Amino acid sequence: MELVIKYGFLVLMAGLVIFFSLSSEFFATPRSAVFIFQSVSITGILALGVTATLVVDGFDLSIGSTATSALMLSSYVMVVWEMSAMWAVIFCLIMGALVGLVNGLLIVKMKVPDLLATLGMMFFLVGLQRIPTEGRSISTGMIMPDGRVTEGVFSPAFLALGRHKFDFFIENLIPVSVVVLLVLGLIVWAFMELTRHGRLMYAIGSNERAAELAGTNVNRYKVLAYMISGVLSSVGGILLAARLGRGDIASGNNLLLDSVAAALIGFAVLGAAKPNVFGTIIGALFIGILLQGLTMMNAPYYTQDFVKGAVLVVALVFTFALSKRGGAH
């Protein structure tokens, strides 16, 4: 039973890959594999962020709107203010850190419960990102509220973030977003699993009072978790902007739920039964594999959410009902 809990999920994933490879000849190709990674790269990056907050027993609901705010902000910086790609990226990262800081302070200093604080922030950002353009998307040649016509463009350097592909055995195989996902995944994993800071954050999530009495600065780590989440969300937003090439006001609405699903599915990986970085990446991949496979088998688009939900529920039931941790007995 121990083995089932520990490796069951990975075995299931391997089984799915085999099944889809047999059902569709295009599934098991390098490009298909890369496409899977690319399709989940942005949600995967956001999922890394929310995982950090889950580790300290919090929950960042504002990740989706932070990402779309970064999408709008980077567009605004380049198109309306006509500044370079570098400034767009810098402003977005600072914005992400600030959002995380405010979230964190609301939670630790003002004692607002995490879900409520980040929910409020989510609404706040969704509204805020629409005000400068009166609710319209940003593109070159649009007429601003004050009558000016925008002349800035998305710089090629910025667009490269969304379009460029690195050579890796095969030419033009790996897009920037996949590299960013893998690099950030590695960094966040190393931080949480190998450093003392990550260790203390896990301690806070498991027993905050005990961690505090052992001398941990609980407030500082909680704010840090939300800042990590904010910055990672803004990275996701930047990549989304680069991919779209315009400040699309309607994009990114499903980012929150897809990212949270990936992080929660991660609980089932290696029997962790708690938030963990490796699980989050596997969770994001799992969703990608599933959706790619279904698409290749011509399953209708509206079945996708159904499948995602079913996978999530099954993964959680599997983990919690079967493990001795966290269950009623």
Place this chain on the structure above:
Amino acid sequence: MQNTAVKIQGLTKAFGANNVLRGIDLDLPKGQVTALMGANGAGKSTLVKVLCGVHTANAGTVSLYGEPFMPSSPAEAIAAGVVTVHQSINDGVVPDLDVASNLMLDELANGRGFFINKRKIRAKARELAEAIGLDVDVRHEVSELGLADRQLVAIARAMAHKPKLLILDEPTSSLSAKEAARLFELIDRLRAQGVAILYISHRSSDIKRIADRIVSMRDGKISGVFEDTPLDYEGAVKAMLGRAISEIKLDIPEAGAPVLRLENMVLQGDSAPFSLDLCDGEVVAITGLVGSGKSLLADVLYGQARQESGAMQLKGAAYAPQNQAAAIKVGVFRTPKDRATNAVIQDFDITKNITLPFTARHSVSGFIMRKSERTTTQRMVTDLGIICQHQSDDIGSLSGGNQQKVMVGRWMAEASNVLVLDEPFQGVDIQARRDIGAKIRETAKGRATVVMVAEMDEAVEIADRIVVMAEHTIKGEHRNENIDLNAVLAQVAGAESGQVNAD
């Protein structure tokens, strides 16, 4: 026979392998207040929970005026006439509802009907309040009342069921002397009405005022019944704590220089000031009943609370820690009580639990060096005799005694100036207790050690010096050599030092 309201015979209750009640034989006469005394872990709460229907006994019988009484739920117990008023006053009231709703809560919860007839409820509530001398407007929200009035609401609610047995669990722990007096008057009236009252407390002042008889409990059995007047309170305390004759004879070393000096400390309100020196190489046990101030003192030493007045000096420098980080910084460490809530990180293994406060010492540029951790952990596992398969075992797989060894190991892994152990032997088996005690004494040199203990056995086994606390101050100090247990127990029970031969 009808004078015995409740007759308990051979009551047994076990939780898994843990035998909490080992055959309780107890009579509760009607119209009398029976005081029940017992240390933490003696089984008092479990006995109360069986009587009020939360738990079901494994064996034995309880009869209520001759009728068998074995409720399978609190509602059944209440319906049969056994009502409990809990120690935590706020557990017995719903603060957001008004007094009337609270008084009629059981009827609201179990009654039929869909709509609430407010006027009828208020009228009934007013009757109940008057019967008990509760002088409040029943329309007020309970959250507006002080603790003493809330308690009366809980009792009035209990009285609505015309109980045959009323159980009061440490009722005066949150009351002032005046409010307690009002409570005692109420108890006198209930007693006159023929209610049998089970009064759980070990406050000598309470018991001397209100009890008709005292029953002591120890290790799941009744260890003494005291009915002769004047009530033998000291005898009851002794039966409760047990005769602490132990085979261990300790080598009491020469005490070194004082490491931590407490001067004229007033812990709370108007308690008497006391002074205490904790010396290098010395192990001091602080003993006293629940509420005596031991844990408050542990909190003050570790920066969790501030004393009313008085000063502390650590190696000559003023010591007034604002929080635990300040305490740890100057080498004052504490193993907290209630380890499940305050110390154990369930998700971590043994190694991670041990190195928790000092991860910085095992890290290079933030990255944790597993080898360094493993070495320290191995040292603690060996020194304390932690029984486990491997260092990476989940902490949850260890027994209570071994978990506590890990918690003690957490703070013994690094050198300290003062090591405070707050009730380190809660839920710890005797062997683990001996192992921990031995290690504490072995490593005592170079620091001052203070252990807050609940039982005299523990104090005698481990300390060079035994300090007795009661009413938030020190009542006496004894060198742990040819110790006069009666004198110590009398102090624990609250007699002034020197007045051992109380009336």
